[in-house]
Amino acid sequence: MAQFYVDGYRPGDPFVSEPLDAPGSRSGVDIRSPGPEGLPGTADVLIVGAGPAGLVLAAQLANFPDVHTVVVDRRDGPLEVGQADGVACRTVEMFEAFGLAGRLVEEGYLVNEVSFWRPDPERPGEIARTGRIPDVEDGLSEMPHVIVNQARMLAYLRDHMARSPRRAEPFYGLQVDDVVVDTTGSSDHPVSVTMGHRGGTSTIRARYVVGCDGARSGTRAAIGRELRGDASNQSWGVMDVLVDTDFPDIRLKSAITSAEGSILVIPREGGYLVRLYIELDNVRDREMLGDRSITPEKLAAVANRILRPYTLEVRDVGWWSVYEVGQRLCDRFDDVPEPEVATRRPRVFIAGDACHTHSAKAGQGMNVSMADTWNLGWKLGAVLRGTARPELLHTYSEERQRVAQELIDFDREFAAMFSAHPDGADPDPEKFQRYFRDQGRFTAGVAVRYGPSMITAADPAQHLAAGFGVGTRFHSAPVVRLADARPLHLGHVARADGAWRLYLFADRDGPREGSALRALCGHLATALPTVTPAGADPDAVVDVRAVLQAHHHDVSTADLPAVLRPRKGRFGLVDHEKVFCPDPAADDVFDLRGVDRDAGAVVVVRPDQYVAHVLGLHEHDALDAFLAGILVEVP
Incomplete structure (x- = not known):
């Protein structure tokens, strides 16, 4: 959630930042290079x-x-x-940090379901739908899979x-x-x-x-x-087209494999445009592959061959190309x-x-x-x-x-599975459908888990917050902001501002005097200024947030320690937006993410929204030691 006016009110679009007085590098040097106007040296x-x-x-x-x-x-x-068009759930989460996710979702085609087509057992020369499944499993992300x-x-x-x-x-x-x-x-x-x-x-x-x-x-x-x-000898044609067709799933993402080949149908934004990935057969299509005489008309003919008994007529071509699969x-x-x-x-x-x-x-x-x-x-x-x-x-x-190696291994297997050509007697026509469902975390972009390093702890107290797996992306959850009772997603408070974030999940004592949360906040009030440059806002390097167990009606912002009400900007104004409570209209964040209600937890999140560590509220020294291995003390 964006914040502005901290340094004074100004009219106009608040999302346009004040410009710098002059261009140049951090050192103040601004050597111009001959060539394109404005190109620096x-x-x-x-x-x-x-x-x-x-x-x-x-x-x-x-x-x-x-x-x-x-x-x-x-x-x-x-x-x-554009050539690529699929925006995975994890990528939409990332765009939210720029404040751009809403534009993606509003303009794009939202992939809700996937249909699967295989040879009809009764008419092997024709295709039949074998199933439809959700594109993304429930609860995997608050963001959709978008085509734009x-x-x-x-x-x-x-x-x-x-x-x-x-x-x-x-x-x-x-x-x-x-x-x-x-x-x-x-x-x-x-x-x-x-x-x-x-x-x-x-x-x-x-x-x-x-x-x-x-x-x-x-x-x-x-x-x-x-x-x-791997250099591959398998070629695919791709077209963004407006078509007239009797294929019933033209507005659903569809994986089609017939005895004649494979097609992936990707509906595009706007309600009419569709992208077709069309497999080209090295035998049937050898002539046009050999002499590079492929045209949109020839690709449409291959598509009609694969889609029988359905037909499509291309009315307009927005873009087309041919590529070879390779990892x-x-x-x-x-x-x-x-x-x-x-x-x-x-x-x-x-x-x-x-x-x-x-x-x-x-x-x-x-x-x-x-x-x-x-x-x-x-x-x-x-x-x-x-x-x-x-x-x-x-x-x-x-x-x-x-990560790239893991995804290439997955991609190689996925591509082979997609291109497997069964006949009408295929004993397991739903095999690829099950594989697609089981591998949904990869295709949604949320399967990445970073291994131990200077920025990912090797021995976290994972039992305190089982749903925030160290090395995985911070999985958002619904909350209510204490100060203004606004329902929002906890992960959406993070901007692409380079700050580390400490999410302090309180135990049952909350912020009361003598509690573990208040003791940790007192410690942070002393520790964080040692890594925060002079003149910077107190949350510029490490941003502290808290999630309480109480209903937001039962806690006052006056009950909060100073670290959770930092003063910022040239007027020293209080930032009231650091503390959250469970959303009474949704599943409780503590239950959703497996946070220990008796002990609470500290979830340390990197600036790229990946969980770096999970610690107990009492582990002040361990938290200091972890951050000291990354951050530089100010002079």
């Missing part, structure tokens, strides 16, 4: 690529006014027609950047030619990036570079990384050789298709790419702002490479 972070991964990173860094970020893209302008044009998603992110204090926007028409890293430690901007454009060449010197420049990434090549994996992966996602990890800080990172590729059918490519930079953005921001230890940057490759 230095940057804290240079992002190569203005696709989903690049713009999620740019949007997150735009929230840090003291971090100078530059985004460049080889295209001549913003993407107009990728170009629209990028527009939302650019709009977020434009509203930021820096009024940031990408530079287009720039092709990266070379990336050179000075490893001597003698430069504040050790990465030099040379880029070609219509006017010649330009060079930017950066503290960090992130290559989000696709499967043919020049950034990846420059740091000596390679995509390795490939880099061994690391940064420029540091494995033997030098202990002694060298990463300066160049790669994300998205630059370091892993997937098939399209499981809907993972774009979502995993954005999750990469969601993981990286807050880490870069914290190190650049001096609030976290530089070794934090090593955790990006460690965490995301492992």
Whole structure:
């Protein structure tokens, strides 16, 4: 939930931040580079690529006014027609941190159910529906699975950047030619990036570079990384089309496998448009695959062959392409050789298709790419702002490479299962349907679990909050805000602001004098200023929230300790929005997430909304030690 006016009332759109007085880097240097107008010569972070991964990173860094970020893209302008379209539940949760989830849900097609079609046992040359299931299991996320044009998603992110204090926007028409890293430690901007454009060449010197420049990434090549994996000989056509058809499930996500091949039907936003993923057979379609004579008309003919007895007539084609299924992966996602990890800080990172590729059918490519930079953005921001230890940057490759490997393994199995061609005598026509249901956590994007590291505890008191699994995303739940009785989701209070969050789940004593909650708050009042820069709001680095067991009518904000009523902004105004109670109109958050009512719990959540630790309310020293391994004490 957004807050504003803390530094004074001003008219106009409150979601547009006050602009900075002048552009430039954190050091105040603003060297202009010859070339595109406004292109600087230095940057804290240079992002190569203005696709989903690049713009999620740019949007997150735009929230840090003291971090100078530059985004460049080889295209001549913003993407107009998107390729990827499926937005997983976890990605919508992430967009909520930017305040953009509502726009996604309002504009997009919401995937509610999936239908499955297989050969009809009585007429094997025709297909029949074998079942319909919910697309996402109940309770997995408060957010839906959404289909929306990728170009629209990028527009939302650019709009977020434009509203930021820096009024940031990408530079287009720039092709990266070379990336050179000075490893001597003698430069504040050790990465030099040379880029070609219509006017010649330009060079930017950066503290960090992130290559989000696709499967043919020049950034990846420059740091000596390679995509390795399976090259596939299986081709698929994809079309966004307006069709006239008698296929009854054209407005449902549908997985169709007949004796003639497979089709995945993805309804698009707006009520009429539909995307078709059409399997091309290496025997039946050999001629057009061999001479590359594929056209939308030929793809429609293949679709009609697979859909019998149903037919479709394409009336308009919005976009179409052909791709080959393949799963490939880099061994690391940064420029540091494995033997030098202990002694060298990463300066160049790669994300998205630059370091892993997937098939399209499981809907993972774009979502995993954005999750990469969601993981990286807050880490870069914290190190650049001096609030976290530089070794934090090593955790990006460690965490995301492992996740990419798991998802590639899943994607390979999913693609094979989808393309299995049964005949009419298939003894188990519902096998793929069960597999889809069982693997729903992967396709929803919530199966990620980060392993122990400096930012994920190895020995949490997990029994105190069983539903907040350490290493998994913070699973939101309905609550009521104490101060104004507003029902909302607990996870939605977290913004993409780089702050760690301590959710203090009170025991039965609540905030009364002598309680465990009040004692912990007293401790935090002393401990947190040691990691909060002078002049910053008290919750800028660590944001403390509390969830009480009592009904919100039975507690007063006057009963709360000072840490839960922090004073902020130039007027020292009290922030009243830090404490929550169970929602009497919904399931109790303590029951939903398995929080111990007698002992309470501290749930430590990373800036990317993943649970880092679970501790008891009395474990002050253990909490201090965990945070001290990450955060830097202020002078």
